[in-house]
Amino acid sequence: xxxxxxxxxxxxxxxxxxxxxxxxxxxxxxxxxxxxxxxxxxxxxxxxxxxxxxxxxxxxxxxxxxxxxxxxxxxxxxxxxxxxxxxxxxxxxxxxxxxxxxxxxxxxxxxxxxxxxxxxxxxxxxxxxxxxxxxxxxxxxxxxxxxxxxxxxxxxxxxxxxxxxxxxxxxxxxxxxxxxxxxxxxxxxxxxxxxxxxxxxxxxxxxxxxxxxxxxxxxxxxxxxxxxxxxxxxxxxxxxxxxxxxxx
Amino acid sequence: xxxxxxxxxxxxxxxxxxxxxxxxxxxxxxxxxxxxxxxxxxxxxxxxxxxxxxxxxxxxxxxxxxxxxxxxxxxxxxxxxxxxxxxxxxxxxxxxxxxxxxxxxxxxxxxxxxxxxxxxxxxxxxxxxxxxxxxxxxxxxxxxxxxxxxxxxxxxxxxxxxxxxxxxxxxxxxxxxxxxxxxxxxxxxxxxxxxxxxxxxxxxxxxxxxxxxxxxxxxxxxxxxxxxxxxxxxxxxxxxxxxx
Numbered sequence: 001x002x003x004x005x006x007x008x009x010x011x012x013x014x015x016x017x018x019x020x021x022x023x024x025x026x027x028x029x030x031x032x033x034x035x036x037x038x039x040x041x042x043x044x045x046x047x048x049x050x051x052x053x054x055x056x057x058x059x060x061x062x063x064x065x066x067x068x069x070x071x072x073x074x075x076x077x078x079x080x081x082x083x084x085x086x087x088x089x090x091x092x093x094x095x096x097x098x099x100x101x102x103x104x105x106x107x108x109x110x111x112x113x114x115x116x117x118x119x120x121x122x123x124x125x126x127x128x129x130x131x132x133x134x135x136x137x138x139x140x141x142x143x144x145x146x147x148x149x150x151x152x153x154x155x156x157x158x159x160x161x162x163x164x165x166x167x168x169x170x171x172x173x174x175x176x177x178x179x180x181x182x183x184x185x186x187x188x189x190x191x192x193x194x195x196x197x198x199x200x201x202x203x204x205x206x207x208x209x210x211x212x213x214x215x216x217x218x219x220x221x222x223x224x225x226x227x228x229x230x231x232x233x234x235x236x237x238x239x240x241x242x243x244x245x246x247x248x
Numbered sequence: 249x250x251x252x253x254x255x256x257x258x259x260x261x262x263x264x265x266x267x268x269x270x271x272x273x274x275x276x277x278x279x280x281x282x283x284x285x286x287x288x289x290x291x292x293x294x295x296x297x298x299x300x301x302x303x304x305x306x307x308x309x310x311x312x313x314x315x316x317x318x319x320x321x322x323x324x325x326x327x328x329x330x331x332x333x334x335x336x337x338x339x340x341x342x343x344x345x346x347x348x349x350x351x352x353x354x355x356x357x358x359x360x361x362x363x364x365x366x367x368x369x370x371x372x373x374x375x376x377x378x379x380x381x382x383x384x385x386x387x388x389x390x391x392x393x394x395x396x397x398x399x400x401x402x403x404x405x406x407x408x409x410x411x412x413x414x415x416x417x418x419x420x421x422x423x424x425x426x427x428x429x430x431x432x433x434x435x436x437x438x439x440x441x442x443x444x445x446x447x448x449x450x451x452x453x454x455x456x457x458x459x460x461x462x463x464x465x466x467x468x469x470x471x472x473x474x475x476x477x478x479x480x481x482x483x484x485x486x487x488x489x490x491x492x
Contacts, residue, residue, distance in 0.1 A: 147335040150309050150327055151349040151394065161348055165339040243339045243374040 030212040039216040047201075048220055054197040056224065058114075058186045062121035063178060069122075070129025071171065075163070077130065078137020094127040099185050103192060112193040117186075124185045129174045136170030168240045175233060183225060256287040258398055258430060262307060262317035265300075266455075277303050278315070279455035285447070287322055288428040290467065292441035295451030301434045302332075304456070305402050308432070321398055322430050328396030330404045334383035336375040342386050343371040350393035361389045365419060381412045388416075392423055399424075401433040405440065417443055421468040442479055444468060450486060460486030 014032055021031040030038075042048040077084045077091075103120040110116035140163070148158045164171075190199025198217050205213040265278040277300040285291040293301055306312040308319055309327055321327070328349075336345045346358060362368045365385045375383055384404060391399055404420070405413040421444055424431055435441050441448050448462040462482050471479070 143331070143333065143335050144337065146311050147329075147331065147349075149311060150329045151390075152327075153348065157348060157351075161337060161340060161344075165337070168339075240339070243376060245376045 027209075028211065030215065034212055035215045035219065038212045039220060042213075042216060042220075048217075051196055051198050051201050051217070052220060052224060054194075055183070055186055055190065055199065055221070058118060058121065058189070058197065059179070059183050062118050062125065062186065063182045065118065066122040066125035066182070067129050067171075067174065067178065070126050070174065071133050071167070073126075074130040074133025074135075075137045075167070078134040079140070084134070091127050091130060094123065095131070099124045099188065103185070103189055107193045114194075117189045117194055120189055121182055121185050125178050125182050128181065129178060132170050132174040132177075133167060136167040140166055165240070172233075172237050172240075176229075179225065179228065179233070183221065256322055257320075258285040258291075258308075258322050258432065259318070259320040260284070260304075260308060262304070262315055262319070264317065265303060265307065265312075265315040276455040278307075278457070280457045281317075283449050283458050283461070285430060285432060287430050289446040290424055290431040290433065290444055292445035292448050293432065293434045293451060294436065294438060294441045294448055295456060296453050297436050299451050299454050300456040301451065302402060305400055305432075305434055308398075309400055323397040326394060326397045328391035328394040328399045328429075330384075330387045330391045330399075330401040332402045332404075332406060334375070334380075334387040336383060336386055336390075338375050341372050341374055342367060342378070345375065345386060346390045346393050349390040350395075353393040353395075357393060357395075358389075361392055364423065365389050381408055381416065384408065384416065385419075388420065388423075392427065392429070395427075396429060399429045399431040401431065403434055403436070405435075413440075420444065425468050438480070438483065442471070442476070448483070450483065462486055 017029075017032055021029040021034075026034065039048070073087065077087055102123050106116040106120035106123070110119065144162050144166075145158075148162050153162070186197070187199035187202065190197035191203040194200055198221055201217050202214050205211075205217070261282040262278050263280055264276065265281075266274040266276040269275050281300075281304060283291070293304065295301055303312065307315050308321075309329055336342075337348065340348065343358070346361075347353065359368075362371060365388060367382065367385055367389060370378060370382060370386075375386070378386065388404065391401075401420075405416055408416065417440060423429075424444070433441070433444060438448075442464060444467075446464055446467040448464070449458050450460045450462065451457070452459045460483075462479070464479065465475070
């Protein structure tokens, strides 16, 4: 039933796409089979793998940096009132700074380099991760902390067995919203100042008004992110929440 | 086994401990609280609820360092503690919970402990799958697995039904007897204290101090009704003297 309804919804989407392309004409909205062939051609030439790889690498590096710093900052702010008061205005400023402003400034200050691109993306994701993890750190159980202290658990044990499991739902939420945010921003960064990647390719296609190629790359990337969600994020989430009593 | 020069017994001498009240000012919880617990014996702190027993345990276990006075832990000061709530890690199995509290415990140590406490079938369950009584047993297993120099129990049988509390109390008595662990137990039940301890420390109302010590002649063995009556008489006399 579940699979069937999802499949029906997907078929409806493709049908609507097909109908739309009939109405708007193949130049404005090429049909599914045209885009499918373009996707296949790009895959055959190796261009698809190259650009997808470049983009995914940027997503991965920026995501890891943002999550690591954001988690550390979030835990610190969640546990210390002074830290929260000191860092909160910075966080609000960063949260409300448009992504485009951060990207342009990074390129102006650090040049059109890979480092500037990664920093710009990571800075865009950082406040979002910090705010989510701070919420988690605020709800940490002091009683378990005391238990760990009385039983003389070392720092590593406390981190791994007491702190991280409590933060797991918040880390999962930050990961989920983070991945989709990061890849969208990586595309803009590539469009504005990198010589490769899906964003760069879409930029070229835009100049040529090549809607087919734009859709082909977009679909390829959506498929990759869907695979990451299904085969990486969800299994990890299931594993870390295996101890929770199942709902009847 | 004890280090050269290290005291073997538990020495507590807290002259003063107070809390800052929400409304301003301070509330004194402990005043001239002093007692000594000999190595290998069980002491029971008995007193009215709210008299500062939990605060005293927090100081002894090092969770609260804001007080005036001294606390000397026996030998190396290795602690095993059973809190009022089981305080298990919900995301780790029973077995992992015990091992995390006592990384040095061997497999055979744990086999014995899980056997004695009737937990062998639950080793790979998560705490969410246990009843409160079972979770309390796991907390006991964790505290004993440490092979502590001092075992501290804060009302470990509270909110269990009477039969189960009695049963767990007997298991605890057997463990304490066979292992000679210096043990400090807080309780508001005189019966529980008489059933477990070598020595009762009777506490006053807040600010708490020890008002009398009552030794138990044959600790952790069945008492006849006459003996029980005699012990209760001792306690009443000790409390009565203070009243005058």
